[in-house]
Amino acid sequence: MDDSATGAGAAGDSPAADDSAANAGPADDSPADDNPAAGAGAAGDGGAAAQVSEAEAELAAQRLERERIERRKAEKQAPIDAGAKLSGTAADLLAAVRAVESGEKPPATVFGDPTPAPRRPAPEPVRPPRPAPAEPAAVLVGPGPETVQAVRRVLAEGGAPEALAPQTAAALGEGAQEALRADPWQLLRVGGVRPEQADGFARALLGAECGPDDERRGRAVTVWLLEQAALAGHTAIELPRLTAALTQRGVPDPDAAVQSALTEGEALAFQDALDEPGASAQSPAVGTDEEEGEGAERPVRVLVGLERYALAEESLADGLARLVVSTPKHDGSAADWERAAASAQGSAGDLIRAVAGHGLVLHTGGEASLAEPAALLHAAHTLGLRAWAAAHGPLGRARFAALLGDRTAAPDSVTRDDAVPGGSVPAGPSVTTVAGLLAGAEGPGRDTDGALDLDLLVVLDAPQLDVETGALLAESLPDGARLVLAGDPAVLWSAGPGRVFADLLAARICPQIASRRPDPGPLGELVSGVGIGELGQVEAPGKEVVIVPVRDAGEAVHRTVQLVADSVPRAIGVPAEQTQVITPGHGGAAGTRALNAALKERLNPGPGRFGGFDPGDRVAYSPAPGRTLPGRVVNADADGLHLSCGGEAVVVPKERVEQSVRHGWALTAHQAVGGRWPAVVVVLPGDAAQALSRPWVYTAFGRAARHLSVVHGVEQALPHAVAEVPAKPRTTRLPVLLAPQVPAAG
Known part of the structure; x- marks a missing residue:
């Protein structure tokens, strides 16, 4: 290998995708990210009809969990008595929180009729022991074709892409077309749709009735912001951050929008006590008594979150x-x-x-x-x-x-x-x-x-x-x-x-x-140093660590293919099928899409006979958000794309291939977590500088068992990230x- 050996390494995580209340990008690097219309619910592929599929059992278990949560929540004591010095809307909201948590009727100033409908009990799921592993996931029954077609007509009328029809019908259920006409901003429930796109759809359907002060818009944008915060890893966000983000999104009365979301049961509010008056590690205190002494009130912060994550x-x-x-x-x-x-x-x-x-x-x-x-x-x-x-x-x-x-x-x-x-x-x-x-x-x-x-x-x-x-x-x-x-x-x-x-x-x-x-050897020394914020050179007599400097993204892709297909097998003895490429994100000139296209052309060229895939292709299959199963294409037929993932057979129906399967010679660090390969090539193109962080570098470098090559084009951004960029809070x-x-x- 003609590359110099030295110690260094890595790349950054996905760039921030949105300026939402979370002020951070999505934490999930699953294949569903590649299709904005895919939504969040990749369910998986087919199992035997006589068995309860993994996806069905998991959903049933979650429904049972909701029942348990509600019973436990009903037994909880009332919240602490704090926040008495608040006034105005904040005081009304805190009063509503207390009322909801205690089971009392909320004040009329915050919650009005109609009262949210009671939750329907879910049946006890059937979860028999299974002696043999089943396929990783199974297809859930989706909306009927009539519903999808009716939604497609409404979307076309509003100027929205008709390709969103299946995801919209799945998100809104039966009667989705009526729901969209009654509240066009319900389109925000579809993954990948942004408020400005939903606004255009609403204007086309409502005409003069559409306005930024519409209560429906404020409620939908509130829920959308909470979803964005969840994608960034937050289980709830502070009320001041939420209202500020609503203001940025053009909601004239953000407090009313939050109250509307709470009234409709689409969000929950909480008040959490803080340990020290006037101080919080995550948010400013609400209800802090500035006076000191025994009578000083314990400060609280008000949080708002989606019900599923809060409970x-x-x-x-x-x-x-x-x-x-x-x-x-x-x-x-x-x-x-x-x-x-x-x-x-x-x-x-x-x-x-x-x-x-x-x-x-x-x-x-x-x-x-x-x-x-x-x-x-x-x-x-x-x-x-x-x-x-x-x-x-x-x-x-x-x-x-x-x-x-x-x-x-x-x-x-x-x-x-x-x-x-x-x-x-x-x-x-x-x-x-x-x-x-x-x-x-x-x-x-x-x-x-x-x-x-x-x-x-x-x-x-x-x-x-x-x-x-x-x-x-x-x-x-x-x-x-x-x-x-x-x-x-x-x-x-x-x-x-x-x-x-x-x-x-x-x-x-x-x-x-x-x-x-x-962890032993040069790789263990390098990764341990990154973990404490130090990126130093390590002695690598067996070329355990190799740095490959590049000038631009095009050269990064070229050198990556050369390393995987030729240099690493020849100099290290690790074949291409045991070498994993890791890069910061899916997009860009040296993201997973570009790298996978180049690696496929070199390692397994073919016409992409089934949705862009050929037998022998390495793939990353995402049966659900946040889960990535590395695998290989076996074949394809009328049933779908046949994969081998971890030694288990998986069949992905053809209508789900685009949403849940992508080529897998190159992965993001989130997709690679939990895996370890004999050789890893970490690609750091110049446009990845803003995405670098210490946890990303640590994770990417740590996937290598015997050899690590770093295709390095970010110059001093790498040591800066290791030393000074911790995990996003x-x-x-x-x-x-x-x-x-x-x-x-x-």
Whole structure:
């Protein structure tokens, strides 16, 4: 290889996509981003008709979760008495919050008739245990063709793209055409549609009746801004930020718009107490008493969020508190646990001791630290516990299964750089994916009470847990079970809203075990330095790290193809199919689209006989927002595009291919989280400078097991990002919700 070896690296995450209330771009880099009309609900592809599909089971589980959340919410006490010194609209809004949380009728000045309709109960989902993995997702029944055609006519009448008809009908349901005529701004419920586009559609349908002060517009823009905040990772946003964003969007009375959204039940408002008067880490205090003394009032902040995320965060807090305060199931004597801990090496023993006496334990560390949860699972299995691990995706599942010696969960089709040598595999703990575990497609199944049939669950890649997934996991654990959340806190946070792992680390409500196992070699040294904000040169005698300087995006694409197809296989011995390209975003002259087109032309040229794909193409399949399954095209027929993802067969119907499948030689860092490849090429074109951050660089560099090439065109923006650009803050309520339920562990 004619490239100089030195230490450096990386790129940045997706650029901020919007100047919304969140003031940040979407956190999800799934293939659905490529199609603005795709909406948020990529459901997946077909499974056997006789089985409950993963997607159906997951949705049913969420409906059950909503019922549990409502019951728990009804039992909660009234909020703290604060904010008495507010006046005007803010005082009215706080009064409404208190009324809603206490179950009383809201004041007429804030909430008027009609009263929101009560939520309909959902049926109990059927989640039988499954001995064999099912396909990752299944197709949900969508709106009828008559509904889609009727919506298409309304869209054409309003000058909107008719291609939005299927997504609009799916978002609004039966009667979508009447809903659009009655409220054209409902078009904002379709993913990718912006307020100015919805305004044009409304003007075409309503004519002179359309105006910026229309209550329907204010309510729809409020909900849209909350959706944008969720895409940026926030579970709620502060009231002042929301009203300021509404003003920027041309809403004349932002307070009335917020109140209208609350009245219609499309958003929820909360008041959270702050620890110190006049200070907040995330937002300015509301209701602060400036006078000091014993009579000083405790300050609060007012937050507004979408119901689904707000209630999920409350359910997550309840479930975690239950684990922390409950006594773990009695299994094995204290002496047995101590013997298991004493036989483990290093901090693995500390992890076993912590799990012996606690229902919730956090474990932090890099790639090498995975050996410690593996040791814990083997010890727990020896003590008679039903022990399972769950990884973020199939690549993480295969890698950890190889570490456990569980070949049943590590299909041969998945390349593993650290595979355990052959021989028979002893019975022991097994590993699933989080999605497969919750859906019942993998893992132990559920008991008669609907809880997961296990005693110990180790969740790997814990920083990737969003609040909805975290809530489902916590509520699915039986009483007496133990939960270990393990992961590297320096990687990118979840694609969905929340920062569950980071919030729990900050809350200090349970034991935290930090691994003392450093990642080895030049790559480990480089990544560890990035984690503490230092980007220094490392000695790489075996060309473990190579920097390839480029002048522009065109040269970046050319050198990337050269590295993957020729230089890395020749000089490092890693074939092209085991090399992963990572770049900051999908668009641009050196984004995933451009790189995948160039790599396909070189590595698997073809006419794209099925939606642009040919047999042998590497792909990234997104069955749901925030989930990416790397795979390969097998073939295509009348049923759809046949893929192999992590050794499992997947069939994507032809109408969903464009929304949920893209080529996968090049991925974004969010798509690559949880995976690890023998060789990685990180591409940093010049236009990526503003997207760089320390977590992105750390994540991208950390995907390489043996070799890292950095196609470097951002000059000093890279060390600047590593040293000075931390993760974008997210507004969440989990620490506040946990505080009154669980005392800090110190």
